[in-house]
Amino acid sequence: MSWPASVDLLAPLAPWFDRVRRDLPWRATDLDAPHPDPYAVLVSELMLQQTQVATVVPYFTRWLDEFPDPRTLAEADDDSVHKVWEGLGYYRRARFLKAAAGYVAAEGWPGDLEGLAGLPGLGPYTAAAVGAIAFQWPTPALDGNAFRVLARLLVIEGDPRARAMDLRTWLAPALESHGPSRMTQALMELGATVCIPSPTCGVCPLSNRCGAYLESRIGDIPPVVKRTRPKASQLWLVSFEAEGHVLLQTPTARGLLAGLWCWPTFDAATHHPQPTAPGPHSITGWPGWIQVYTHRREAVSPLHIHLKSRFIPADGLRWAPRENLVDLPLGRRDQRLRDLLGTPGQTPLEAPDPVTLIRSLSER
Template sequence: MSWPLSPELLAPLAPWFERVRRDLAWRAQDLDAPHPDPYAVLVSELMLQQTQVATVVPYFARWLERFPDAATLAEADEDAVHKAWEGLGYYRRARFLKAAATSVAAEGWPGDLEGLAGLPGLGPYTAAAVGAIAFQWPTPALDGNAFRVLARLLLIEGDPKARAADLRTWLVPALGALGPSRLTQALMELGATVCAPAPACGACPLGDHCAARLAGRTADIPPVAKRAKPRASTLWLVAFEAKGQFLLQAPAARGLLAGLWRWPTFDAADHGAEPVLRPGSITAWLGWTQVYTHRREAVTPLRIGLEAPFTPAGGLRWVPGTELQGLPLGKRDQRLRDLLVTPGQPPLESPDPARLIRACAAPSA
């Protein structure tokens, strides 16, 4: 590596961070001492994975009020944990957080980076961030923001993640000189607020020594990764109601939607629409497009009223309507739950209700 020494190059970050750092609930006032509540650091880091700070702030406050320490979270009911996470997305983070808290409550905090990385849900970045911020260990934490800052500062060609090992080695002396917690959070702050994809170079404390800026290449360093085109689908999202009960898919034990209740869904390609012959039994609302990382769903929400509940197939459950608000649902399913208390309208067309019922009913004996 022919890069300048990290303690000298990154030195301006420390005074800059003291001037501009945001007052965040999980951020300690004293950045030279171990964090007074490592559990709060763990919660914040898992919540901040793929989620913006502004979104996390209210969730963090409610979470700490509900689950103030690792022992409380370890003993909490799974539904309560998912309910508290409801709307934050990427729900496996909630399961990882509970599992990590269970380990900490039983065995205490690990004493090194390898031990932290062994906790559920803590990959190399999160383990290093918790080590630096909570315990003042000189463990280099490289997230997307830090990679972008360092790629521009050092004019790294190509994907900077390919140089992760070199960058970690390069950062260690600066962490020791400037303080692990301070420098780690300063890099995060700089990437989030100044050295964004469209950088504000005039406000950057490192701008005078940024190799990409001096070369006029901040627009193409680092290169933008190409994303695969999301897969499109069209869905009927259905609330079957019978005598005050609603049919839902019970939470799965594994997978992206583990821990969440869901409405039955039907692919419109397999359940085509037809004119509605009994408008009083079906209610519709304006549909929407639900966007995920790898797919886009054109959702049409329906309520189908039945005279009596049928015996559901495995995994499906009839749930009293009075309990709906207490169940953890994903954003798409929350939206239909909220629509149920608003006026709908008879649909112009819908899938055949009898066919949908057959798809959800248990096989005849």
């Protein structure tokens, strides 16, 4: 490892960060002292996983209003926890946060990085970030942004993640010298605002020492990773309503939508539309949309089917009073149909047969 010393190479980052740092609700004023509220740091780090700062800010504020400390969160029921998280995505994070809060409320904060990394939902990156920002430990936190910045600075060929151990060892003295919280957040800020995939090197405090910039290799460092093509599907997303109740799938413990209430869905490849005819039910439709997940793309066709009376729901389904809909945590796709229910739709010319849909629910 023949990299220049991190203490010197990264020195301009600290004054740059003091100058440009954004005023964020989880950021302490004094970056040289341990954070006055480690729980706020933990919440912000979990929320910031896979999510932009601007999206997180209102969620963070609301979360701290509802669950101001680990004990309040640990004692909250799952539906209210998911409800406050509703719309932020990756709901596992909410459950991890609640479980981690339970541990902290019972045992206190762990005293070292290994203990933090043992909390639910804290991988090596989040544990190191909380260690540095909340407790001023010199624990280098390397996420995708940090790897990109360091790969460019040090002209690392290939995937910089393969050098994670070396990079942590290299980075630690800079944290000790310039302050763990300040340097960690400075690196995050640079990776989020300046050294982005198409970087603005002209305003970068490190441009006069950045290997990739000086060698004109920004385009190929780090190498672009090819993403696998998301799986595509087409589905009917259906709100059955009868006698003032709507039919919902109860939350599951596992999977992408664990902890959330969902509308029943039907594969459009097997439930073909047919001309709608007058009957004991009424059908309303709205324009569909494409719902994008990390590994999946769904072409969603939303329908509301109003029935004369309720049927006995199969396992995993429940009739919920319609007025309770607003209190139940739903994922983004399902929120969208909930919101459509309050808007005028149209009777579609074609739709799947409601009787067949109801029958298929009991066969699952």
